[in-house]
Amino acid sequence: LPALLDIAPALARESDFFSVGTNDLVQYLLAADRANDLVAAYYEPAHPSVLRGLARIARAAAAAGIEVSICGEIAQDPRFIPFLVGIGIRALSVEPQALPRVRTALAGISLPAARRLAEAALAAATIAEIRALLEAGPEQES
Numbered sequence: 001l002p003a004l005l006d007i008a009p010a011l012a013r014e015s016d017f018f019s020v021g022t023n024d025l026v027q028y029l030l031a032a033d034r035a036n037d038l039v040a041a042y043y044e045p046a047h048p049s050v051l052r053g054l055a056r057i058a059r060a061a062a063a064a065g066i067e068v069s070i071c072g073e074i075a076q077d078p079r080f081i082p083f084l085v086g087i088g089i090r091a092l093s094v095e096p097q098a099l100p101r102v103r104t105a106l107a108g109i110s111l112p113a114a115r116r117l118a119e120a121a122l123a124a125a126t127i128a129e130i131r132a133l134l135e136a137g138p139e140q141e142s
Helices: 008-014 022-030 048-064 081-086 096-107 111-123 127-136
Strands: 017-021 067-071 091-093
Touching (some): 017 048, 022 048, 048 067, 048 111, 048 127, 081 111, 111 127
Parallel strands (some): 017 067, 067 091
């Protein structure tokens, strides 16, 4: 729930781990049910609030020394995986049929490049900027 973002550090100190369902997080943060035709167009995982919320969760978990597991569409989308790695996510929960796609995405990531991508995405002001960054992917070291 979005209300938990502000208290994530306190929750992390009391928890053994965090598990984030990104489909629900996006829906609740943006008040956009992807199954409702009247508002589905507003369901946007690349929204700055979504990425910044995920980063806040990851920072709170890291500070408390606990793991964060991410599930949902973002976890199995090769465009988002470098961002997730860049903010410190190390556990993804995905459908079995997504495993080859996720493994391929993970194998091609350098940690410094993923961190730079995450920093750029978190600094971006618009969905269009974030989409462009995610589509381009992390710049790899030569």
